[in-house]
Amino acid sequence: MPLSGKRIVITGGAGFIGTTLARRLVDENEIVAVDNLHRDSLGGTSLAEHANFHFVQGDVLDDERLAQLFEGATHIVHCAGIAGVDTVLESPVRTMRVNVIGTYNVLEAALAAGDSVERLVDFSTSEVFGQHAFNVQEAHVTTIGSVGEARWTYAVSKLAGEHMAHAYHAEFGLPTTSVRPFNVYGPGQIGGGAIRAFIEGALAGRDLTIHGDGSQIRAWCYVDDMVDGALLALEHPSAVGESFNIGNARSAVTIHDLAGRIKRLTGCSGEIAFQPLHYMDVELRIPNIDKARTLLGFEAKVDLDEGLERTIAWYREKLGAPASAA
Numbered sequence: 188m189p190l191s192g193k194r195i196v197i198t199g200g201a202g203f204i205g206t207t208l209a210r211r212l213v214d215e216n217e218i219v220a221v222d223n224l225h226r227d228s229l230g231g232t233s234l235a236e237h238a239n240f241h242f243v244q245g246d247v248l249d250d251e252r253l254a255q256l257f258e259g260a261t262h263i264v265h266c267a268g269i270a271g272v273d274t275v276l277e278s279p280v281r282t283m284r285v286n287v288i289g290t291y292n293v294l295e296a297a298l299a300a301g302d303s304v305e306r307l308v309d310f311s312t313s314e315v316f317g318q319h320a321f322n323v324q325e326a327h328v329t330t331i332g333s334v335g336e337a338r339w340t341y342a343v344s345k346l347a348g349e350h351m352a353h354a355y356h357a358e359f360g361l362p363t364t365s366v367r368p369f370n371v372y373g374p375g376q377i378g379g380g381a382i383r384a385f386i387e388g389a390l391a392g393r394d395l396t397i398h399g400d401g402s403q404i405r406a407w408c409y410v411d412d413m414v415d416g417a418l419l420a421l422e423h424p425s426a427v428g429e430s431f432n433i434g435n436a437r438s439a440v441t442i443h444d445l446a447g448r449i450k451r452l453t454g455c456s457g458e459i460a461f462q463p464l465h466y467m468d469v470e471l472r473i474p475n476i477d478k479a480r481t482l483l484g485f486e487a488k489v490d491l492d493e494g495l496e497r498t499i500a501w502y503r504e505k506l507g508a509p510a511s512a513a
Contacts, residue, residue, distance in 0.1 A: 190422060191215040193305075196260045198222070198247050198293060199267030201229035203376045204310070204368070208264060208414050213239045221245045221256055222267065228375045231505065247289030253296035260300055262421055263307040265293045268345070270312075271379035272338065276466055279340040286344030294355045294363075306362050308420045309352040311430065313369040313472055314342035320472045325367070325430045338466055349430060356428045364426040366417055369434025369474045373410030373494060374501035382407070385446050386499055389455035390508040399464040401443030406473045408434045409494035412487040419483040426483060434474035435487035438494070452495055 193216045199205045200220025206228045209218045217239050220229070223246045234240055245252045247267045257263065267289060269275065269282040290309065297307050313320065315329040329346055332339035355361040372382040385395050416433035420426045440448070446459050479485035489497075502508070 188422065189215065190262065190418075193217070193261040194219070194259055195262040195264065196221065196256055197264045197266060199265075201227050201242065202266055203228045203378070204371060204410060204413060204417070205264070205266040206232060206234060207373070207375060207410050208266075208417055209240065210234055211414055211418065213237050217241070219243060219256060219260070221247075221253070226378050228377050231375070247292055248285065250292040250295065253292050254299050257296040257300040257304075259303055260297075261303055261305045263293065263297050263304060264417065264421065265290065265307065265309045268310065270341065272466060273379055275341045276337045279337045282340050283344045286341070287347050290348035290351055294351055294361065298355065298359055298361055304362065306364070306421050306427070307352070308417060309348060309363060309365045311349040311365045311367045312342060312345040313367050313432070313434065313474065314469070315346045315349070315367065316472065317342070318469050318471075320469070320474075322436075322473060322475045323432070324475045325432055325478050353428065353430075362427045364420045364428065365430040366420050367430060367432050367474075368408065368413055369432065369472060370405045370407050371410055371413045372407055373498050375410065376498070381405075381442060381445060382449070382495070382498065385449040386453065386502045387506070389449050389453040389457065390499075390502060390506055392456050394457040394460040395446045395450060395455065396460045396462055397442055397446055398462060399442070399468060400461065401441055401446065402470075403442045403468055404439055404471045404473065405442065405445070406434050406436050406439040407445075407491055407494070408438070408487060409489035409497075412489055415488075416479060416483070416485050419479070419485050423483050429478075429482065431479040431483065431485070432474040432476050433479060433485065434476060435490070436473050436476065437487070438491035439473045440491065448492065448495060449499070452492070453499055
């Protein structure tokens with residue numbers, strides 16, 4: 188049953204996924220979005236004007252503030268965290284601090300809120316599966332890269348948060364669940380990411396630059412499908428104490444193929460160019476969602492070209508780019 192009459196706190200609530208989730212919930216629930224506005228997707232929406240939506244500028248490292256905001260909360264969605272390869276490479280210590288200590292603070296504040304909390308959804312990451320992840324299931328062994336490679340501080344910190352969420356359920360009975368998003372994209376996306384970079388470059392008529400040889404494979408998940416999965420994790424009784432892959436294996440393509448699709452769909456006059464990788468990259472990432480399908484009834488609906496067309500249309504409007512003549 189869809190949630191109604193609940194008080195839902197979303198950390199990272201001004202971010203890409205957080206705002207998309209809030210829009211789906213705000214008509215029937217009170218939404219409290221907590222965010223430090225490091226990445227602001229909220230500003231481009233009318234969400235802040237909704238009577239049921241309350242924005243609080245804050246940080247998950249502020250444990251006292253979290254405890255106050257979680258009082259009376261029925262549902263908590265922990266989206267806040269440091270993400271994006273470039274950000275992680277530049278600030279590995281901050282990445283670990285926010286993703287580990289921030290998640291601990293969220294869990295402690297939820298525990299202090301007591302019996303009002305019906306569900307806490309922790310956002311983990313598909314990065315926990317390492318460089319080669321084909322048809323990976325939730326129970327498969329997680330793989331973390333070598334110590335000293337800054338890229339993996341993100342995966343390590345998210346995996347630590349996921350272990351903590353499960354431990355708080357096992358030891359204290361906190362009704363937690365974790366979701367592992369696989370390469371989410373769509374309207375409202377800010378920050379890094381290949382799809383955003385390719386679309387913005389294409390609409391500006393620039394070359395589309397691929398890092399590496401373009402043979403890396405990703406399965407792309409449209410944001411509405413990701414939010415469907417998060418809502419099921421919030422609502423379904425079978426979700427408690429579990430982790431779920433949320434993604435779309437049907438949308439698996441090489442990065443070169445992705446660039447070609449965006450070039451075609453935008454009518455881009457630029458070429459596809461290549462430059463050497465300056466960081467450790469994931470070569471293959473495709474999820475198995477059988478567990479989410481069986482326990483939650485999750486199924487991704489939006490295939491890649493349809494999702495790209497919607498996303499390109501959003502960026503055209505945002506950037507004021509002319510429509511393609513192609």
